[in-house]
Amino acid sequence: MAKLVNQPVLVVTDGKRRPRRFFWIRHWIDVQSILEEWKDTGRWWDGETEKTFYRLAGNGGAVYEIFSDRRLNQWNLYRVLD
């Protein structure tokens, strides 16, 4: 079951700017592994910028999708997959 969140989150990254842990609902969630990584240009014609998505396994067993918008220097938690 997937839950759409799409809210800004605080993220700690590694040297390659990939997520190591992120803060959500008053908890830090550690990234156990990155399952997938992809990029999405979105609606470029409306001024959207490219986002890098990560599907990752968190320490609680859930799978999360978070994305970074490097131009805006912002991270968002996009979805939670139970």
Next chain:
Amino acid sequence: MLAHLHVHSPFSFLDGASSIQRLVARAAEMGVEALAITDHNNLSATVKLHKAAAQAGIKAIIGAEVTLEDGSHLVLLARDARGYANLCRLLTRAHLDHPRKEPRVSRSSLEELGEGLVVLSGCRRGEVAHLLLHGKYQAARAAASWYQQRFGRDYYLELGESYLPGSARLARLLRELAGQLGLELVLTGNVHYASGHDFWVHDILTCVRTLTRIDDICPERRLNAENYLKTREELLLACPGWERALEVAGEIGKSCGPVLDLKARVHPEFPLPAGENPAAVLRQLVGEGARRRYPRVSKNIKERLEHELDIICRLGFEDYFLLVWDVVQFARNRGIRHAGRGSAADSAVAYCLGITEVDAIGRGLLFERFMSLERAQLPDIDVDFDARHRDLVTQYVYGKYGKEHVATVCTYNTFQGRSAVRDIGKALGFPAGEIDALAKRLPWVKSGEIRDVLNLPELRVLQLDQDRLELLLDCCAQVAGHPRFLGTHLGGVVITRPPLVELTPLQLAAKGVTVTQFDKEDVEDLGLIKLDLLSLRTLSAVEDTVKVLELDYDRIPAQDRATYQLLNSGQTIGVFQLESPAQRALQSRLGADNLEDLVASVALIRPGPIKGNMVEPFVARRQGKEPVTYADPRLRRILAKTYGVVLFQEQVIEIATVIANFSPGDADRLRRVMTHARSHRDMGELGQKFVERAIANGTPPQVAQEIFTYMAGYASYGFCEAHAASFANTAYKTAYLVQHHPAEFFAAILSNSPMGYYPPGTIIVEARRRGVGVLRPSVNYSQASCEVQDGNIRIGLGQLRGMTRAGLESLLKARQAGPFLSLADFCARVSLPRPLYQSLVLCGAADDFGANRRKLLWELEDILAHEGPAGGFDLGAPGADWGGVEDFAFNEKLKFEYELLGMGMSGHPLEAVRDGLRKQGVVTGAELSGLGTGRLVKLAGYPVRPHRPPTRSGRITVFVSLEDETGLTDLTVFENIYHRSGQYLFTEPVLPLLVEGKLERRGQGVSITVRKLAPLVS
């Protein structure tokens, strides 16, 4: 070696966003050593890639991403010449054995024609990757094994990271599969554009390809901008630990050798009886031709012919000349009118063989403009044929040399202004009406200047979404010149000695014609012989005219005074090549009195000479108003016929020969380089060489420099004299027909429309102006074509829009039993669809049964009542009794006539408002001749073919003809007026205009310089 083995160019048709030149340039910047172009199911990029890569010092690899029968993709690379030939055969089968636009390569063909090919498993749409991504590992393994068994070590699993969901899993599975089967992995980029910045262009093109709009979601659209040409570092950053796969790409790149042998002799052989030698046969035919062409074959003529034959035979083109001679003979024997054109008319051999009608020796034309040992290029012979029978000639060529050896040359239909606006505008979500208005008003501009059109008045008034419009124009600029689809060349046929399918893939074009995947330039670069069998409707009109008149076209008097009077009047509508407003203006002040003037005229009205301001000095010298001077007395002989002006390419060659002692072949090379020299440095180097040789040949240094400056100024404008002479010949003869047989010739023009510069509506206005009556079409009196009846033109039933061949035949056959007595009788004897009956009534063809067309329509409904509900035309409410219904008004009738016939039968729209116009002081075009120069006048009419030719100053000047019921008046609209009112000139539908301006006279011509322009409100 860094090699990119999976790259799409614009020849992937809407799936490649960067030009080949840009891809190669970017690859060179990045240190790529081998670059493969792998377009979808075609090799069209081959020649261009070869040339660009050679210039950049990169190895070109030829390949294709083919579609298999299950729809999956596979990348094939030609390792050697055998591989290239097999790839051509594979692609040909893929196209010709499957429905058009759905090429498919079969596994059996792959097994049969796999030699010399390197096979990569393909992108995510490749069979193996697709199965892996869908969790079908065993099926993927079986598929990979199949290829491994057939191709062994030439089969590779392809890996490319494009940052898509599932990429990590796919990479892991491919590595596992490769390990299990002992296959090598190869790293590719699946490149669709040179740089990530070009992604947006590719995204829009994908929308065009998939017929979606940019706001739509479509699985074909790429998720991100990662399909660009990546550096070694970028590739490895995306695929850490895959160094070996990158090395493999380099090894494949190294192993691929040259696949094209551009020096191979693939020219066709002309079939001759055993023991006959083509050179001897050619000599014999030329000798016979010379005796036919010349009353006395002088020593001079013999030497010239011998000189040409020597070059032709030394270059090995005797078969080619025999081949063309044979084709022309076929046309002649079948009575198909034809005329050679182009630089072939520089050849006396071509003249003697009957290929051209220009006496190259008599005119002093240089053979070296056509062929030379130094240039050693393939000769290019173009022949025009009566448009109706050209296909018969082409069929003859196919029949003689066999389908294995003959194909029509393709054209790359490219994105240009209007077509690009339509395609891209739709993808960007512009409403259909806005796109249509924008496309129709868009002028021709260079791609780099396309944003400038935003300021044009006719576009400003549309008030489009500015941001989207800018995006649209930017995209149009990016894709300008990119191929959109493969089409059929108008007449280029390629003939080869080896089977053609080993030199080029073949495919079907829209009309079911088999075409090459290379266009005419690529075909020439490949060293293939091309023959241009062109169709020219003017020849059809000439044929119709001379047939009716039983006139011997070849015996039209050469110096007919009345014909030159016509030309001098500038009233040359209908005359081949001399009817445009610019030509009419030239003719009205040139005072032409011999064919040389017409040859010069054809060459003068071209963008180059106009922009270079050559026309006025030429006319002034021709009329003795300016002195004719020569920098060196030796130039007199060369330039006398053009009054000291360098107008023809042949003159540039001759000057270099006489003044600087170049050989004719070297002189032609100089001319070609001068024509294409783009930088001051290149021109400077050429000048130095010319001047040095001229001085060595006894020319004073200052004079040598002056002559070179003069040549350089005109070299890029110069026109081929032989070509101009060929056209001038036809121009003069059609002028003769207009002058002496206007009814017959205008009828023929109408029957063969569209042809020439003007629409049929303008042609009949001109016919009437010349006193020739124009009779409406008639179901009882018209034939299929327009014809002359009692001195008047009777419009043919074939002119009717929507008329079918079957309908026409059944009508004419039924009429053989006697005239139709009534509409009921007509409908009973001729079975047509209801809309066609209605069209016949509305265009006036049924006026034989009563002049009230609305009443006839009601009668028709009664006659057809048994056929069920009426369709097609809205009759309106008849009232109680349709017998008393009123006819259409004059303007309504005209509207239908223009819609259905493209011309007004009942008169001209201006006639209806003429009385009112007179009260406003508006005069007719015909009345202008009686008014004084400089007078301010008012005119009304419809704008015909407004255009903005390039001008020397760069300012916009619009030239347009204004049509009223008395003929055409030429208008000049300068930039200030254009910016104020230009939107009324470039509209669709065309609006009648009220014009105020100053009457100008130049020579016998009258024109108006416009001061005010507005729609005519009646």
